Amino acid sequence: MTDEQRRTLETWxxxxxxxxxxxxxTKIVLLAAxxxxxxxIATELGTTRTTVILWRERFQRGGVDALTNxxxxxxxxxxxxxxxxxxxxxxxxxxxxxxxxxxSTRSMAKAQGMSKATIQxxxxxxxxxxxxxxxxxLSKDIRFTEKLTDVVGLYLNPPDKAIVLCVDEKSQIQAxxxxxxxxxxxxxxxxxxxxxYKRHGPLCLRPSTSSTDG
Numbered sequence: 001m002t003d004e005q006r007r008t009l010e011t012w013x014x015x016x017x018x019x020x021x022x023x024x025x026t027k028i029v030l031l032a033a034x035x036x037x038x039x040x041i042a043t044e045l046g047t048t049r050t051t052v053i054l055w056r057e058r059f060q061r062g063g064v065d066a067l068t069n070x071x072x073x074x075x076x077x078x079x080x081x082x083x084x085x086x087x088x089x090x091x092x093x094x095x096x097x098x099x100x101x102x103x104s105t106r107s108m109a110k111a112q113g114m115s116k117a118t119i120q121x122x123x124x125x126x127x128x129x130x131x132x133x134x135x136x137x138l139s140k141d142i143r144f145t146e147k148l149t150d151v152v153g154l155y156l157n158p159p160d161k162a163i164v165l166c167v168d169e170k171s172q173i174q175a176x177x178x179x180x181x182x183x184x185x186x187x188x189x190x191x192x193x194x195x196x197y198k199r200h201g202p203l204c205l206r207p208s209t210s211s212t213d214g
Contacts, residue, residue: 038053
């Protein structure tokens with residue numbers, strides 16, 4: 001055992017967040033490096049002589065990294081496969097339970113024959129929060145999807161050697177009109193305006209180059 005390996009193992013041994021499995025393997029290797037016999041290590045750590053020999057040999061072959069690797073076929077196997085999980089995600093995002101506005105862990109678990117904890121883990125892994133919603137406004141433009149596809153497509157796949165510029169909307173360069181008249185500012189009250197507006201097309205940003213005959 002090198003000095004660097006010992007420092008690493010001693011750090012793992014002192015750490016409070018080291019998993020039980022790795023902590024046991026670390027103690028086995030440290031005691032072995034101090035010259036303890038296999039039977040003594042097994043008795044002191046409450047394990048078997050076979051386990052002690054196993055991890056001593058793996059450490060000799062792979063160093064400290066071998067103590068954290070789980071061999072193929074070992075460890076807890078997932079209870080549900082990727083297709084089953086994909087079904088849960090699809091149901092969560094595209095359906096609603098009868099008589100409710102959204103799925104809960106309890107209702108989804110009952111419908112799918114799973115535990116609430118399992119549903120919560122699946123939702124957390126996919127960033128799903130059915131109980132939370134955000135307000136939005138739907139466009140009445142019948143060509144909204146077509147226009148949106150054109151705009152997004154321009155950014156994702158612009159023409160060859162093209163330069164795509166995006167100009168933020170500001171009242172100075174956009175002909176806007178609020179949907180309702182605002183209230184003027186008065187003593188004890190600031191001016192008010194509606195959050196939505198009507199578009200009347202962009203204003204020309206380039207000065208006029210036309211001239212008059214004189």
